[in-house]
Amino acid sequence: MRIDKGSISGMQFMFAMACYIQASTLLTSFVAAVTTQDSWLAALFGSLVCLPLIWLFRSLMVMFPNQNLLEILDEVYGPVLGKILGAAYCWFFITLASINLTDLGDFTKLTIMEETPNVVLLIMCILVAAMAVRKGVSLVTRFSDFFVTVAFSILVVSIVLVLNQIKPANFLPIFDQPPIKYIQGTHIIATIPYGELVVFLMIHPNAKMSRRDTGRYLLWAFFLGGFTMLFIVLRDVAVLGNTLDMFTIPSLVTLRLVNLGMALSRVEILFVIILIMLLFFKIMVLYYISVLTVAHLLKIKKYRNLVLALGALMVTYGLTLYPCPVRHAASAQETVPFIWSPFEILLPLLTFIVAKIRKLPVRKEM
């Protein structure tokens, strides 16, 4: 059963994934607090560790080119267990969307809108996202290439602007931390931006791409997003050094340091605006996927009428999740990687193995 009949091109799919990873760069602050000046190592390790994960997603996409995640679960584990796992994924998607929504609210409150109530910001974002979600997948992913281009160019510009502030000594000392910290950092990077790509298993049937292209597009998305993240972390470390863990959002501080004469200062507003747009994109994708999942679980053909209700749920649920950004950061550093791991790594892996053992999907005779 395909609920959304819209289709997107492989390129669009790739850009959507790349943009999704880029949107998570805000969350590098979680790593920064753990591994300070070695955060770039954590980012690098995290990316390397995730290559097999990307391959795993690719295999699942290739094995079941016309089924989304819930249908894959149904087919591999049978209807009952599949439904239970599907419901768990449903909770996962909605929670993820809510967390990102509150992230956007907290971030905006922290940087540009100190006095506006959080709810107003969240509701505005949800209303705009709902406009897109009601129109379906093609509109949701439509502007991803634009966002990727803008984010990338702003990254390049910002690196050029802080060139005079970079001190190589900031990278020292390397490997100064206890090994558990590196494992933790890698785990955070692996689960928070990359593992979340599991959401794209919900919409890959809508993407028109051949078997061979799937892997290529996934890799490209991975490189585009991964490089952006790596360079952002590198830039922050090079400028801020081991003071990295003192700030809630290191990138913002880095850009605030930009000062070329009197001409260019306070360019962090650029960063804030592009990050708002990227986060908005991420929320929109997660929102869409949550709606799709709910509709799919309950076998509702017209998912449009669920959009606003789920949006309301996301706002209210998101507001209960974390009482303050500090608790959020602590939880993201300590426990969230473990909560997410089953959904992002273990279950896909298990699904893959079971599918291989049960020799699924059964090829139907043409």
Added chain:
Amino acid sequence: MFLGYIFRKLSFLGNQYALYRRTTGPYDRRSMEGAAKKLDKSLEKNLACLKGMFSDSCDLKIHPLELGPDRWPAAILFIEGMADNNKITEGVLRPMNEWRPEGTLAAGQRLIEELAKKVLCAGSIKPLSSPEEIVLECLSGNTVVLAEGCTSGLIVGTKGWEKRSVSEPQAETVIRGPREGFTENICNNTALIRRKIKSGKLHAESLTVGRRTQTDVRLMYLDDVASRQVVDEVKKRLSRLDVDAVLESGYIEEYIEDAPFSPFSTVGYSEKPDVIAAQILEGRVAILVDGTPFVLTAPMLFIESFQTTEDYYSRPLYASLVRMLRFAGYLITVFAPALYIALTSFHQEFIPTNLLFSIANAREGTPFPVLLETMGMVFAFEILREAGIRLPRPVGQAISIVGALIMGDAAVSAGLVGAPVVITVAITAVASFLVPAQNDAGSVLRIIMMILAAFTGWYGISMGFLAALIHLGSLSSFGVPYFDGLAWTRDQEDTIVRLPLWFMIRRPKAIPETNQIRGRFFIPSFRPHEALDEDEEDADERRGEGT
């Protein structure tokens, strides 16, 4: 309980609407009251009947005649002013008066045939027997010849009325490019387009729209380029049209456009034959309406509003610069007041200190909050603009001088508004003229952005921008995505920059499905006449490399 009430109310309204939809079927435009199905044998009766159908109008001229030596009664009917008097005298009256038939007159149908073949001189003559059709023909300026004992009349083509000659269009002026504009006459307009595209594949199709106005509408498109789907869609929507009157192409635009509630228009229009010819050559369908110099084109893309014909007539480097300027201008006209509001009321820290001081100085003592102040100025500007358009040109200029200079200056010096607001609104206003086609959408967006900025500052502007993007992305015009060409992946040769013409070997991919190639790809050598200046040897060498 309350909700239940609302539900009942709504379902009642819904049912009413459905009922309305069901009962009002298509209007039968052939049924006119008190009309006979066919003409009678008696001339008296026929004339009375036709007179009745014209509701005894005084401009219907009935001229009785007597044919030949037998004094056989006949009559001609035409509408004063719609028919060319010259043509009537030369082609109808004189030959009929001077006709001396040999022998006796053939009675009945034969008489009509003889008249058509031997007597009347006109480009088009056809017999018609149904009174409704005769009335329609007469209303479009033709002359009707009736004779005693004949059950059909002759329609003689004598159309001709006073019309404006081709002149320079008022709405779109150019520095470089053809200066002719469409007129109110549809035949003329068709010919103007045909003169630009001398191809047999240029297909023209005629329709009649409007129950009472019976307006001529013509579709023109290139048969082998335009997408069948789009053409069929346009035809479908035009044929579904069932309205009382079509006085301007705006009526049709409103009925066939895809998103009537969107601030963005999804049907393009122009007054210049070269623009329309270019649109047709890109695979669009032109819709010509009689009685207006504005020709519609469908489908429309958002990017079209930023392209002018002069971009293609001037050299690419400068044209690209202007194109970018236009985009910047549009962004300014939509976002400048909003940014000003956001900066002054929420994000003072992002203003450079010196500027902040001068803004604070200027705003000191102004009585209104910044949103009200800016809104007021924007409102005043819209008033001035509207006043300037409707008045005769010299008065309009006086208005703009009094309004802009004197009132603006007085308002600032009286301390009603701050000078920065005046500057912002002035830039906004001037920038809005860069993209006239999207001006109305820009005005609406500007106000929305200002309100968003006043309540949630930069965040509101970002969200407004995203909402506008998503709305644009969701629009489509006749099945073609409206925002295509600006979606960053395809057709980049003619968007933000205008590449040289020899780069644009394909028509815009979004619109035509077939025949996308415009011409062969060739790159002109960068110094074509170099060979003349240099030694023969060098030139040979270069030629060798080139091939």
Added chain:
Amino acid sequence: MITVLIFFALILLIDLYPIVRRRSWRGAFGFLLLFIPALTLAILQQKNIEVPSLMLALGDLLKSWGISYR
């Protein structure tokens, strides 16, 4: 409070009404499944009643099992 109720009433009007008109009871069930928790949470927050955070509770549970960094 009034604002919250108006918001939710608007959602009902926009979305539940077409569902009911279509007589799609499954759709209405799904809609209410999302709508009622959202409304409850909104009202609870409006009344300043602390709602326990699911994520923090899960985190504490994992911590008590010893699965956590630190």
